[in-house]
Amino acid sequence: MAEPISVHKMSGARIPTDVGEFTLCLYHNNLDGKEHLALLVGDVGDAASLRDGAPLLVRVHSECFTGDVLGSLRCDCGPQLAAALRLVAAEGRGVILYLRQEGRGIGLLEKLRAYNLQDVGYDTVDANLLLGHQPDLRDYRVAAEILKDLGITSLRLMTNNPDKIAGLERHGLHVAERVPLQMTAHAENAHYLDTKARRMRHLLQLENPGLNGSTAHHHPVLDTTGDDRSALMPELSAAPPPRPGRPYITLSYAQSLDGSIAARRGEQTFISGPEAGRLTHQLRARHDAILVGIGTVLADDPQLTVRLVRGPDPQPVIVDSRLRFPPWAKLLRGERRPWIATTDAADPARQAALEAAGARVIRLPAVPNGMVDLTALLAYLARRHMRSVMVEGGATVISNFLAAHLADRLVLTIAPMILGGLNAVADLGRLNGRVMPRLVRPQYQTLGKDVILFGDLVWE
The missing domain is CATH 3.40.50.10990 (GTP cyclohydrolase II)
Known part of the structure; x- marks a missing residue:
């Protein structure tokens, strides 16, 4: 008791x-x-x-x-x-x-992260949900x-x-x-007060909800209860076709106009708006697994779920050559515990600790630079009946998948900003000297303030 x-x-x-x-x-x-x-x-x-x-x-x-x-x-x-x-x-x-x-129970660190999400268009409720919290704890x-x-x-x-x-x-x-x-409502807090009244049942009398004479912007509420997969663009809603010996790979990430995915390496940067975020969750629900590098885990502490839409959560897969996966990561508290791909150089004691916390550690061959051999990883995932994998980053992982010619489709969100930061794609010609892919049958669609570019990747 x-x-x-x-x-x-x-x-x-x-x-x-x-x-x-x-x-x-x-x-x-x-x-x-x-x-x-x-x-x-x-x-x-x-x-x-x-x-x-x-x-x-x-x-x-x-x-x-x-x-x-x-x-x-x-x-x-x-x-x-x-x-x-x-x-x-x-x-x-x-x-x-x-x-x-602090922060309705999420603490100051997570509140600051929620503020960054609010600055790109999410309201205070959806910001908490995206970070893996309830609206009010x-x-x-x-x-x-x-x-x-x-x-x-x-x-x-x-x-x-x-x-x-x-x-x-x-x-x-x-x-x-x-x-x-x-x-009093004013330009900086009007949208916040509107959200509290509209979504959290706060008893507020707002003359003009959400605006009240301010310049605050309205953004659509993300529906966390309905089945939103039908809202996917038709070309993206179909199940990914099979690939012999490995899963089908979709590269999906957001970048600024100058190709930056973060202001600086290792720094959490929110780029896309709420509509594109919802699309990302819809895409996740269409894939068997979602893959990111350890840098993304350390910078963003993501959950890699589909909590903004209705659908199955994909299996989280982390590429972590030196087994730096932190014991405090949210992924260790999720329903689907992460699979962590590492090499024989990883510390056995860290492996034991992560496995005790519920993770699956997969030791795989390394390529000459010491990184996990992605071909071996994809073969492993195929043996575990993972037919499709969505790769979300970061820059090293995206570059390595392109350098190894292991990407089939690109779904790129382009945000109307210039960051001058970390580029999503490295100098791949320097990495392997081979030709880089071309996007065929490209299509474009605007979602909120962002542009979604997608198509198939082919190497000629």
């Missing part, structure tokens, strides 16, 4: 501010190990509420470093916290809980226990979020009244 949740007030101190004087208390708990905080004004227990004839005014605020500390305009968190402080101070009684649940169990420790069981809650009310009531509190805490 799980240990009951317990909280313990470690210390408290007087905190004078420009809106009033508070008592700041730091709490320890046995659930998440984080240091949650409570800001108190006046007598906060239920007995005082009965005496005053009104439940206590409470704000349960989740940490937002960018908004609360830096004053970021991307969200409404900083202004909400400031407004709650003023309201509690003016009332003379109240509590503000400051929960260490916050947990209000500790908040409920802290309020109970302060003698509070009935409250007026400052919030626009009905899930927060339900979360507190689920753990034994009574929310007697919801006090709206709506901030």
Whole structure:
């Protein structure tokens, strides 16, 4: 049986501010190990509420470093916290809980990655989904226990979020009244507020949802429930034809106008828009396996699933000649654990650790430069009934597949930007001196702001 949740007030101190004087208390708990905080004004227990004839005014605020500390305009968190402080101070009684649940529970690193996705067109919900998280991972169990420790069981809650009310009531509190805490919409946060109202059920009154006089752009919502495979371009929706002795190989990646797939090697760079991202997931569902290099895993920590559409997840395959695969990778937590292709030079101890975590490590011959022999890898996949493989990167893997003449189809997303960064394709003539492929029967289609170019690769 799980240990009951317990909280313990470690210390408290007087905190004078420009809106009033508070008592700041730091709490320890046995659930998440984080240091949650409570800001108190006046007598906060239920007995005082009965005496005053009104439940206590409470704000349960989740940490937002960018908004609360830096004053970021991307969200409404900083202004909400400031407004709650003023309201509690003016009332003379109240509590503000400051929960260490950055980024709706995903943490600051993943929140910054989500911001980068939002900058190329995904909304705050889809950005979380693309990174492998739920739209909102916050947990209000500790908040409920802290309020109970302060003698509070009935409250007026400052919030626009009905899930927060339900979360507190689920753990034994009574929310007697919801006090709206709506901030002004402007150019930087209008789309964010619209998404919270439209997709997360937040109780916001937006005069013109999603715009409100701003320059925010609307983007289509990615449907994560319907079967979107029928939306594939007809030429891409057919099953890939078989190849003798190896799987059919589709190269699929996004690049800028100048051919860059990242600003710098090893740096996560989001290039394509949401419509092209959805197409990528549709294509994944049409392939038996998805293959990337270890550099992509280290830079992006991808999940390699089809979570934006309905369909089967492909088998993740990682080319990792020196077995640098990290034990913290999300791929080790997915339903389909990765197959990691390495060479005899890899460390046996690292292999044992990865296999204990659920990965399959495949030792294969190496080519003269020490990299995994791709022909041997594809033969292995064919023996495991992998008839089609989608290769997504990074640059070294893409270049090596082209140099070995092992690619059959190209699906290229071209984004209207210039990065001046890492090129997708190396100098292949220098690698093997042979002719490079030509794209035959090329076709083009625009998706959102991007152009999709696709066709068959042939070597003459």
